Amino acid sequence: MREHANGFHVAFVGNPNCGKTTLFNAITGSKLKVANWPGVTVEKKEGTVEFENEKLILIDTPGIYSLSTYTIEEKVTRNCVLDDDIEVIVNVVDASNLERNLYLTLQLLELGKPIVMALNMMDVIEERGMEIDLHRLPEMLCDIPIVPVSAIKKRGLDILLHAIIHHKEAVTLGQVFSYSEELEDKISKLEVIMAAKYPNHSSARWHSIKLLEDDEEVSEEHPVDVSRIVDRSYSRQIIQAKYGYVEEVIRECLFNKSSKEARTDKIDAVLTHPLFGVPCFLIIMALVFLLTFTLGDWIKGFLEIFLEWFQGVVGNLLTFLNAAEWLKGLIVDGIIAGVGGILTFLPNIIILFIALAILEDSGYMSRVAYVMDGIMSKLGLSGKAFLPMVLGFGCTVPAVMATRALETPKDRRRTMLVTPFMSCSARLPIYVLFSGLFFGKFAALVSFSMYVLGILIALLTAFITNLLDREKGKNNLLIELPEYKRPNLRSIRVYVWNKVKDYLTKAGTTIFIASIVVWFALNIGPKGFVNEPVESFAAYLARFIAPVLKPCGLNMWEVVVALFAGVSAKEVVVTSFTVLFSDAVNNMSLLESIQAVYPSFGGANALSLMVFCLLYTPCLATIATIKKESESLKFTIFAMIFQVATAFAFSALVYNIARLYI
Amino acid sequence: MISLWEVEIKKEYTVERILLENNISRRLEALGINEGTPIVALTRKRSGAMIVKIRGTRLALGRHITSNIEVKEVIAV
Numbered sequence: 245m246r247e248h249a250n251g252f253h254v255a256f257v258g259n260p261n262c263g264k265t266t267l268f269n270a271i272t273g274s275k276l277k278v279a280n281w282p283g284v285t286v287e288k289k290e291g292t293v294e295f296e297n298e299k300l301i302l303i304d305t306p307g308i309y310s311l312s313t314y315t316i317e318e319k320v321t322r323n324c325v326l327d328d329d330i331e332v333i334v335n336v337v338d339a340s341n342l343e344r345n346l347y348l349t350l351q352l353l354e355l356g357k358p359i360v361m362a363l364n365m366m367d368v369i370e371e372r373g374m375e376i377d378l379h380r381l382p383e384m385l386c387d388i389p390i391v392p393v394s395a396i397k398k399r400g401l402d403i404l405l406h407a408i409i410h411h412k413e414a415v416t417l418g419q420v421f422s423y424s425e426e427l428e429d430k431i432s433k434l435e436v437i438m439a440a441k442y443p444n445h446s447s448a449r450w451h452s453i454k455l456l457e458d459d460e461e462v463s464e465e466h467p468v469d470v471s472r473i474v475d476r477s478y479s480r481q482i483i484q485a486k487y488g489y490v491e492e493v494i495r496e497c498l499f500n501k502s503s504k505e506a507r508t509d510k511i512d513a514v515l516t517h518p519l520f521g522v523p524c525f526l527i528i529m530a531l532v533f534l535l536t537f538t539l540g541d542w543i544k545g546f547l548e549i550f551l552e553w554f555q556g557v558v559g560n561l562l563t564f565l566n567a568a569e570w571l572k573g574l575i576v577d578g579i580i581a582g583v584g585g586i587l588t589f590l591p592n593i594i595i596l597f598i599a600l601a602i603l604e605d606s607g608y609m610s611r612v613a614y615v616m617d618g619i620m621s622k623l624g625l626s627g628k629a630f631l632p633m634v635l636g637f638g639c640t641v642p643a644v645m646a647t648r649a650l651e652t653p654k655d656r657r658r659t660m661l662v663t664p665f666m667s668c669s670a671r672l673p674i675y676v677l678f679s680g681l682f683f684g685k686f687a688a689l690v691s692f693s694m695y696v697l698g699i700l701i702a703l704l705t706a707f708i709t710n711l712l713d714r715e716k717g718k719n720n721l722l723i724e725l726p727e728y729k730r731p732n733l734r735s736i737r738v739y740v741w742n743k744v745k746d747y748l749t750k751a752g753t754t755i756f757i758a759s760i761v762v763w764f765a766l767n768i769g770p771k772g773f774v775n776e777p778v779e780s781f782a783a784y785l786a787r788f789i790a791p792v793l794k795p796c797g798l799n800m801w802e803v804v805v806a807l808f809a810g811v812s813a814k815e816v817v818v819t820s821f822t823v824l825f826s827d828a829v830n831n832m833s834l835l836e837s838i839q840a841v842y843p844s845f846g847g848a849n850a851l852s853l854m855v856f857c858l859l860y861t862p863c864l865a866t867i868a869t870i871k872k873e874s875e876s877l878k879f880t881i882f883a884m885i886f887q888v889a890t891a892f893a894f895s896a897l898v899y900n901i902a903r904l905y906i
Numbered sequence: 907m908i909s910l911w912e913v914e915i916k917k918e919y920t921v922e923r924i925l926l927e928n929n930i931s932r933r934l935e936a937l938g939i940n941e942g943t944p945i946v947a948l949t950r951k952r953s954g955a956m957i958v959k960i961r962g963t964r965l966a967l968g969r970h971i972t973s974n975i976e977v978k979e980v981i982a983v
Contacts, residue, residue: 287959309933309936309937311935312932312936313932314929314932314933341962341963342962342965343938343961343962344937344938344962344963347938348935414958424910474908479932479935480931480935483932483935483936483940484935484940484941487938487940487943508964509948512948512949512957512964516949516957517949518949518950518951518952521951531964610966611966613966614957614966617951617953617955617966617968618951618953618955621953621955621968621969626968627955627966627968713961718968718970719954719955719968719969719971720930720965720968720970720971721966721967721968721971722930722933722934722937722967722968722971723953723963723965723966724963724964724965724966725957725964725965725966726964807957880964
């Protein structure tokens, strides 16, 4: 056994949604995102912990149902498990779902690596009055250590770590049970061939079984001529034999199986009802956003009063210190107005994320895939493609990554193309600001309508791409629906805090720098510092482009500056606007200063601007993620051009319609 | 034998045959939908998607899948 100076590697492997990440967080103190739907984790993550003078490097992996490789997550996990560096595999098993989870366990056991089973969710088992025979279970599973834990309640963690350390050198027998005589005969022949060709192979039995299953990757990695033995794929027989054995284990080890029927079916009777399912979803989303805007705006009001006061205090202080006029301008109208302005949107953002966290943690997310499947299949996508779209309400970057759960590269790209139209939280400040300035008591409704418009355009785009597509995909929706559970306060806190931290970091870095850059771009011209931004470099350039936006009612150079700056992060549209028009030094409100320059700028223009911001090129981080996930520069550029064109078309449309009524 | 999509809701059936492309049927088998596995449909939409209960787990399945799994009614003895 090799010694690792910096610790030994332990991989957490298990079915989707069995609590690997929760357990990982509980042990390492990490704050990775957890939620109650299958497929939250899409990348492997590392963390370390010290225990009994040993350093352990824990690796959290995406959940998998089997060690075959049909989706990207499965490939990530399988490669991780097969990696020689991994010394112990911790098989995380959802005890409340033992039967299905043990299927993966049997495959892991065949690898012959040291395995420890973490039997998670024991609290759920107890609550339901089920019982597991913890003596018989390991007997039937090669005598691996089985540690009952509860990741949420942080029970059994030390025992688990102890077991990991003490079993790292244990060799697990590669044979859990016997297949039929015919299969065993073939397996032993293959093992002989493998052993001859790869003498130092650690998991010959597993590889032989995979060869019998006609597994592409294994036959590519270990090219041996076995056509005489593997005359066809024995995959179905092998899977059935495993499940046969699992049934035997369940019969002997699990008691009071269905003594208490879960509440889940009762809730599902309403939420996944054939007729009421879709209206329920729409009502839930409407509630989320109305709460975000009404309650959020109310709290925001107080922060604004504080900000104004703070601007005044700092302004006076700088005057008192005899600071140069330009420095005072930079600090009060540049930095405080820009960054501080962004911070006043925090209440809206926090409420939105609390609501999304509750949706994700309750178990409703998977149901959304089912409920929306009817509509999505008319657009040639499975209901599963709707999950990235819902995540897009939070942030487009993880939403684009979540498309990994989709089966085909084509479906992934189509979903990546429409996901940025789902209005992310960074665009929220734009709606709140402009609808607040121009629509008074209808502000919440106007903001909400942006979300509806975003969804409609996303669906329309999917519809059109489906029309253009000649090879129609089949509707292969396949997703597990977890039990509903009461949202866990800790998970929600972690989720919301992560998002708030991201937002604050962004305010402190990207937005902060962008505000300063925008301020300088507006205050320096060909002749050095300028008196009026109109004479600045930015203004010269922007004035050149502005006429293009005339059909949208946005032919103002300030808007052009804001939109360009907004590509760094969408909130920057707001900061640029405040920096451009903020005139706190002269005690003018934002609305007054905008209308002092553009007397005709009214509701229709504001609406058009919001629509443009909703639809145009997403932020740099999203563009980079689309590039990474699609692995195509051509597709990324196409997506960007498509989004700008859509933004232009729809904001022109909205502007010209709105002008008739406002 | 009928397709899963035609079953009566909340009645127990057993899986007889999976008539799907290799990659999908392997996935279903890995999830525990095998020959002889008991299966109960919980709800069904007009679009053909269904929620079924199998081996203690609920799965949402799309039309293409539900119409290509054959099942047999369990006759109470």
